[in-house]
Amino acid sequence: MFKETNARSLFKGISWRILATTTTIILVYMFFNRLDLAIIAGIIETILKVALYWGHERVWHKIRWGKKRIEPFNLWFTGLPLSGKTTIADAVFKELNKLQIPIERLDSKDIRDVVPDIGFSRKDRNIHMKRIGHLIKTLQNNSISTVASFVSPYRESRKTIREMVKNNIVVYIKANIETCKKRDRKGKYEKATKGEYQNFTGVNDIYEEPQHAEITIDTDKLSVDEATKIIVKYVKKNYVK
Ligand SMILES: Nc1ncnc2c1ncn2[C@@H]1O[C@H](COP(=O)(O)OS(=O)(=O)O)[C@@H](OP(=O)(O)O)[C@H]1O
Numbered sequence: 001m002f003k004e005t006n007a008r009s010l011f012k013g014i015s016w017r018i019l020a021t022t023t024t025i026i027l028v029y030m031f032f033n034r035l036d037l038a039i040i041a042g043i044i045e046t047i048l049k050v051a052l053y054w055g056h057e058r059v060w061h062k063i064r065w066g067k068k069r070i071e072p073f074n075l076w077f078t079g080l081p082l083s084g085k086t087t088i089a090d091a092v093f094k095e096l097n098k099l100q101i102p103i104e105r106l107d108s109k110d111i112r113d114v115v116p117d118i119g120f121s122r123k124d125r126n127i128h129m130k131r132i133g134h135l136i137k138t139l140q141n142n143s144i145s146t147v148a149s150f151v152s153p154y155r156e157s158r159k160t161i162r163e164m165v166k167n168n169i170v171v172y173i174k175a176n177i178e179t180c181k182k183r184d185r186k187g188k189y190e191k192a193t194k195g196e197y198q199n200f201t202g203v204n205d206i207y208e209e210p211q212h213a214e215i216t217i218d219t220d221k222l223s224v225d226e227a228t229k230i231i232v233k234y235v236k237k238n239y240v241k
């Protein structure tokens with residue numbers, strides 16, 4: 001969100017006056033064929049109208065009527081590890097940023113870094129979701145939209161998010177588990193299979209598929225670009241008109 005500063009209003013006034021006053025001087029000269037009259041008219045007009053323009057701007061700045069508060073939304077990406085949540089959410093965020101709306105990106109890897117004392121048990125994940133819900137709610141109170149990507153495997157925690165935040169758009173990033181394993185360059189699935197990770201979603205913990213997702217992206221069929229276009233189109237149609 002931007003605030004029009006006094007200086008900006010003043011400079012806009014001056015640039016407009018140069019344009020408008022030149023027009024006045026030319027017109028007065030054309031009608032009266034007198035350069036002295038044309039210049040005097042131009043000077044008086046400049047002084048008077050710069051002041052009036054500045055005042056007019058500042059008065060309108062204070063009037064709330066006709067100003068619409070930007071309605072924040074939350075894009076909630078859920079899916080198996082390595083399904084493509086981060087990749088697609090990053091691309092969507094990049095596109096939405098171009099719309100000049102206040103927007104923040106929240107990804108599991110960044111959030112877990114700042115709240116490291118949370119594990120992957122059902123109880124811990126549910127606590128984690130509540131904290132994230134609270135964070136999104138706080139951002140929304142300041143008109144800031146969010147692009148959030150978390151495995152969020154349980155229906156109850158996604159329900160918590162939906163109840164806590166406004167305009168929640170669940171984006172289910174769907175991928176076959178074999179596809180996820182193929183995309184897993186860090187070998188997380190392999191480690192989980194060997195028992196190095198407990199409660200790893202898709203291996204030794206469940207993923208409850210969303211039943212009411214606003215958008216479902218099948219990454220076995222759609223490219224990152226195609227997925228991004230679908231999601232951005234949905235947001236533009238429903239929230240950024
Ligand atoms: N049990 C276990 N042990 C170690 N690491 C694990 C475990 N479960 C998940 N992961 C990895 O952590 C990422 C999931 O974190 P999230 O915060 O998105 O999970 S949750 O939403 O709280 O359920 C997720 O990363 P992404 O690949 O970005 O999805 C997993 O790779």
Ligand SMILES: Nc1ncnc2c1ncn2[C@@H]1O[C@H](COP(=O)(O)OP(=O)(O)O)[C@@H](O)[C@H]1O
Nearest residue numbers: 080081082083084085086087183219222223224
């Ligand atoms: N259609 C697709 N959609 C999303 N990611 C894809 C797709 N095809 C291949 N990938 C790759 O799969 C990997 C997914 O990793 P990432 O986005 O970190 O997943 P997640 O955040 O769900 O763990 C990335 O390397 C990405 O380039």
